[in-house]
Amino acid sequence: MRLYITVFFAGAILAGAAAYTSVFAHSGATGIVGERINHMKMLGDAVKQLTAMFAGQAPYDAGKVRDLASVVKDHGGATMTALFPEGSTEPPSEAKPEIWSDWQTFEALAEQLETFGAGLAAAAGNPRGGMPGGAGMLGQQGGMMGGSTMSQGMMGQGMMGTGGSSGVMPQHSAEALGQMPPDMVFGMITQTCSSCHTRFRAEKN
């Protein structure tokens, strides 16, 4: 009888603990996982505000773009990678183990985010134009990938990585980025976010 009661309570406590952690998926996360969830939230906030300006939903303010771009820069690079110590996959983490088996790519993407953030800060005041990826630059007249003449444009767009492999783009100095239209650099930032999430974040919704 005592055994049954003990097992019952132990089970109830465990079930309660499991429910607690799953119900409070994002909020209530502690330790390094909680820290990086907040880190990502702040990045998301900055991207949200930048998107509104670049999509024409809010008036474009170069000073504001500069500030938000600096936030992006500060959240990339070593600040980002330090939040992912080996094996920190306890729930509610959505980090995939590939982060550690492919650390080089993960680190490269984090550094890319930092560089592009600095680049956007430098480019914030430049004349607007030219979203990268498919849209804007070549999307309208893009030929078949792999096609000879028609694809020249597409393949030549390689620096944007049309369908890039890991999403790691060729090295651009912050100065070079600072010469580009800010829309382009912002597009490179969002592509970096997406590349990392595609490869390294589990989509459990």
Place this chain on the structure above:
Amino acid sequence: MRRILAVFAALGIAGAAVLVALVAWPLDRGPATDETLVGDPARGAYLARASGCIGCHTDFANGGQPLAGGPPIKTGFGTFRAPNITTDKEHGIGDWSLGDFATAVRRGISPDGRPYYPAFPYEFYTKLSDLDVSDLYAAFQTVAPVARPASPQDIAFPFSFRPGLKLWRDWHFRPGRFAPDPSRGAEWNRGAFLVGGPGHCAACHTPRNLLGGLVTSEAYAGSRDLPGGDRSPPITPEALAESGWDEDAIVIGLRMGVTPEGDALGGTMGEVVRDSTSFLTDDDLNAIAVYLLNRGAEK
């Protein structure tokens, strides 16, 4: 004893008869496509982007050549690999006629008469018009040949018995061109075509039954069972409205891969944006948004 043996013999003969019937069951190649239409490779290239050809048929992660064959897609039925569809005559589709191409894409039947696995979303591409396939065919003629042999499919038994697909087709495949809804506007219908045809969004955003058929009563309700173990969110009008995906957000999301919260779409959807939807015109993205938000709603 004799009776038991007789029963087993009868069952064995019946089983063999079913297998023979499956093998012999003819595949309907459908009406011939109109070969008088002149395909436009530029329109075809755009349609190929909308249809996601490049994304599945190119192994980007391993530096694969465009359209020379895709990475492994792990499902509950086995591991699929999209084949080489470059103009290489031996390893690709270089020696396919327009008719071969049309039947493959819209009916899921190879030139030598074998049914394709529905991992190739021909149940959606069936909506393409004759002009669409002519355009696509013209665009595919411009793709550089790559002599990379197709990797064999790695399908678990009994799904590896291809004639079994004829049953699947009978139960789940409804061939037919896109038919606009006359009670809806042009923009809605364009969105309906893009989403239900080349975009094949339901392939990931609608749940599937045990046989891999779409559960159409739960259209766009999301899936928990995507290749690789990922999940897709619901994109019904209610679900979209609930999570802040209005028309602008959908257009921005599909063009730039950013969510209303500033998050970046990850998983396969990030690749869909990168390889497909980021190439669509603003008009088409708006049409998709209008359709998704007003699907089923009475006007």
